[in-house]
Amino acid sequence: MSPAIPRGYNDSTMAPHNHKHDHDHGQDLPSDLALRVKALESLLVEKGLVDPAALDALIDTYEHKVGPRNGARVVARAWVDPAYKQRLLANGTAAIAELGYMGRQGEHMVVVENTPKVHNMVVCTLCSCYPWTVLGLPPVWYKSAPYRSRAVIDPRGVLREFGLDVVDDVEVRVWDSTAEIRYLVLPERPAGTERLTEEQLAALVTRDAMVGVARVGVPA
Amino acid sequence: MNGIHDMGGMHGMGPIEYDKHEPVFHEPWEGRVFALTVAMGSWRKWNIDASRHGVERIPPAEYLRMSYYEKWLTRLMGLLLERGLVTSAEMVGGRPAPDAPKATPPLTAAQVAETLGKGGPYTRDVPAVARFQPGQPVRARNLNPAGHTRLPRYVRGRLGAIARDHGVYVFPDSNARFQGENPQHLYSVRFAARELWGGEASPRDSVYLDLWDDYLEPA
Numbered sequence: 001m002s003p004a005i006p007r008g009y010n011d012s013t014m015a016p017h018n019h020k021h022d023h024d025h026g027q028d029l030p031s032d033l034a035l036r037v038k039a040l041e042s043l044l045v046e047k048g049l050v051d052p053a054a055l056d057a058l059i060d061t062y063e064h065k066v067g068p069r070n071g072a073r074v075v076a077r078a079w080v081d082p083a084y085k086q087r088l089l090a091n092g093t094a095a096i097a098e099l100g101y102m103g104r105q106g107e108h109m110v111v112v113e114n115t116p117k118v119h120n121m122v123v124c125t126l127c128s129c130y131p132w133t134v135l136g137l138p139p140v141w142y143k144s145a146p147y148r149s150r151a152v153i154d155p156r157g158v159l160r161e162f163g164l165d166v167v168d169d170v171e172v173r174v175w176d177s178t179a180e181i182r183y184l185v186l187p188e189r190p191a192g193t194e195r196l197t198e199e200q201l202a203a204l205v206t207r208d209a210m211v212g213v214a215r216v217g218v219p220a
Numbered sequence: 221m222n223g224i225h226d227m228g229g230m231h232g233m234g235p236i237e238y239d240k241h242e243p244v245f246h247e248p249w250e251g252r253v254f255a256l257t258v259a260m261g262s263w264r265k266w267n268i269d270a271s272r273h274g275v276e277r278i279p280p281a282e283y284l285r286m287s288y289y290e291k292w293l294t295r296l297m298g299l300l301l302e303r304g305l306v307t308s309a310e311m312v313g314g315r316p317a318p319d320a321p322k323a324t325p326p327l328t329a330a331q332v333a334e335t336l337g338k339g340g341p342y343t344r345d346v347p348a349v350a351r352f353q354p355g356q357p358v359r360a361r362n363l364n365p366a367g368h369t370r371l372p373r374y375v376r377g378r379l380g381a382i383a384r385d386h387g388v389y390v391f392p393d394s395n396a397r398f399q400g401e402n403p404q405h406l407y408s409v410r411f412a413a414r415e416l417w418g419g420e421a422s423p424r425d426s427v428y429l430d431l432w433d434d435y436l437e438p439a
Contacts, residue, residue: 033290034249039314040297041252046315048322049263049305053329055255061336063244063251103339104258108386110408125228125372127272128288133339137254139242143288145233152374152427153229153417161236171424172413176228178370179406179430180268180342181386 067136070101071184072205074111074134076198079189089113092184096134106133106182112175113186114212119166120185121159121212123151124177131182135207142211152176162213175212185212192218221273221366222373224280229374229417250289257296262327262335265303268342269396273368274299344403348388351433352407356382359439360409360431368396371435375427379439380411383428391432404433 044050074096078085088095092109096102109131112120124130125148130138141147150158155172159165166172175183187209193201196219208214227233245251261271274295275283283291300306310317327335352358360375370392384407391402409431413421 033293034247037249037252037256037293040293041256043306043310043314043316044256044260044300047306047310047320048324049326050256050259051326051328054259054327054332055252057329057332058255058258058336059245059251061332062254066336067244103337104335105339107339107341108343123228125374126225126370127275137244139239140288141236141238144237145227145230145284146236149227149230149233151228153231153421155425156422158236162238168422169424171426172422173425174427176372176427176429178372179386179392179432180389181406181408181430 062132062137066132068134068205068207068210069202070099070136071131071134071207071210072202073099074101074184075186075205075210076202078111078186079201080198085186088186096184101133104132105129106131108181109134109184110181111184111186112173114188116170116188118171118173119159119212120173120175120183121151121155122175122177122183122185123148125149125152126176126178129177129180129182131184133182134184135210139207159213162208164214185210187212187214187216190216190218221276221368222364223276224283225276226373228372245289253289253293253296257292259327260296260300260305263305263323265305266299267395267398268340269368269390269392270398271295271299272392273396276368342390344388344390344401346388346403348404348433350385350405352382352385352405352436352438354382354384357439358382358407358409358436360411361435361437363435365393367393369393369435371431372429374416375409375411375429375431378411378415380409380415380429382407383410384408386430389432391434393434402434406430406432407436409436 045052077099078088084095088111092111096109114120128138128143130142147158152174155174156166177183204216204219206214209216275291278291278294297311301308301311307317357379358381359379360371360377362377363369363371386406386408388403389406391404394400394402408428411427413425413427414423416427
């Protein structure tokens with residue numbers, strides 16, 4: 001039996017459950033992971049370190065309450081209210097807090113604006129830094145090796161993979177989230193949306209546009 | 221550390237796998253690992269930098285094989301043991317030691333919204349001299365610490381320019397080792413794509429990184 005934590009990380013650690021069967025532990029089955037997590041949770045609950053109801057509340061928060069709709073409301077407000085947009089670009093954290101979005105992984109927000117001349121995109125090459133308060137938890141592609149490795153060396157190729165062709169005379173700025181600053185892209189408002197309400201505009205804004213790997217489409 | 225996590229500029233990782241209808245958590249256990257990690261963080265036995273380093277220390281082959289939340293589980297178990305919240309015997313047995321005092325009070329459901337809403341700002345209101353000014357050319361130092369750092373390999377030794385001074389922030393390299401916050405100025409630094417990647421890169425494009433005073437030298 002090999003330790004659940006790979007050698008070199010911490011040699012004294014082992015799985016929080018007793019294995020009754022033999023298989024290659026270099027490749028834990030998903031069901032094993034579920035069992036290991038369950039065992040760890042009950043240990044921590046028994047020790048008084050964790051309240052299971054708090055875990056439910058944390059999961060509920062990011063499954064149902066905090067997500068890209070928050071960011072979409074910020075973007076739509078900036079599109080309809082020039083004074084708000086000015087505040088948003090000058091102090092992202094404060095302007096986003098005006099709409100009630102603040103806290104964990106959104107403590108220090110910077111908003112970067114896409115224009116006909118500049119396209120911004122956000123990455124975290126070192127881990128998975130992402131503005132939780134406005135976008136929720138990051139999707140798998142954002143946290144995965146292909147995006148993290150190539151976004152900085154071949155941003156235009158990555159954008160093409162997302163179906164976005166950026167012409168040569170547009171400048172691409174990649175923001176690598178190496179510190180605690182979290183970046184939100186303010187996408188360009190699509191033409192033909194002059195009559196839409198703020199709420200209708202927010203409905204057009206996608207997560208991907210706010211990471212900078214998509215444009216906001218024109219409504220059908 | 222010069223680990224596999226420092227991926228900027230690597231080739232061969234394959235196409236981006238995009239799932240159009242991706243759930244927040246793919247399996248219930250992923251949500252539990254996420255929540256356990258956040259809830260255990262509220263005991264303040266570690267900080268965000270030590271926590272990131274916990275993932276970086278997963279050996280490279282395992283790091284690439286594991287799913288995101290499997291890495292989180294590995295990191296959580298490591299931190300619990302290293303910071304003395306759980307003993308090895310308890311991990312193996314799955315039961316608290318008979319004489320272990322019951323910890324109290326854990327984060328409650330009622331505190332979740334307030335805790336998340338407050339967050340944990342990383343700015344520090346202490347005097348610190350800004351060594352660089354916006355517009356100033358700077359070079360990222362050629363540092364190769366074996367411990368945690370947020371200076372990616374792909375900018376070390378490269379020439380950039382200060383785009384903005386963010387203010388004074390906790391320095392991750394020392395904080396991850398529990399050797400103090402060492403607050404210092406943090407800057408947005410612009411690097412031309414051609415400076416980083418050579419003549420094949422677009423002459424217009426650039427990469428911005430957030431780098432601390434100690435990562436930079438005058439150019």
